[in-house]
Amino acid sequence: QVQLVQSGAEVKKPGASVKVSCKGSGYTFTGYQMHWVRQAPGQGLEWMGMINPGGGRINYAQRFQGRFFVTSDTSTSTLYMELSSLSSEDTAVYYCARAHCSGAGCYQFQYWGQGTLVTVSS
């Protein structure tokens, strides 16, 4: 069965960077777009960016451009996200999600990781 297992919780100081991993199993890793979505405490979902591990296509939400990067390691079926210049506003649960692709597109997320809490505090 499809599983996405994320790395554990992180506590970072303002100005630091954080890197979160997401290991996929139970499917062909290079065959599906992977996305990152975050959720601040008590708030809604926010799309951050995506990567196509099989083809290298990458897109980032405008508000994160320049400090958010997504990479993938196909040899280990692992997705990574790195967010730099952290502030308290970046405190959130970060989810990786695998897109469900139809003939029309890949803008829906059928499988999700368990989430990784990143806390930014001095």
Added chain:
Amino acid sequence: QSALSQPASVSGSPGQSITISCTGTSSDVGGYDHVSWYQQHPGKAPKLIIFEVINRPSGISNRFSGSKSGNTASLTISGLQADDEADYYCSSFTVSSTLVIFGGGTKLTVL
């Protein structure tokens, strides 16, 4: 990029039907059929329940249905059950580098 607009809360009694709206613009909801809905229980990851406006993933109950008219998409849950109590989010493709935007979420209370 503004979030899609959803009511903050809706409620209904067991067995009843409720509808949650999701309003965007012609650049997202109104212009494309890439509207999805997610159910999220507290402390859990979101769960895809509707994609491409009207489609249900395998295993999702037919009590959940989606529709769209103009710039507004809707999720209808019929035969409300206690376990339906959760937060519901819509999302849509949008024409910008921010490919996907979400609604602010709607808390469903089953009375």
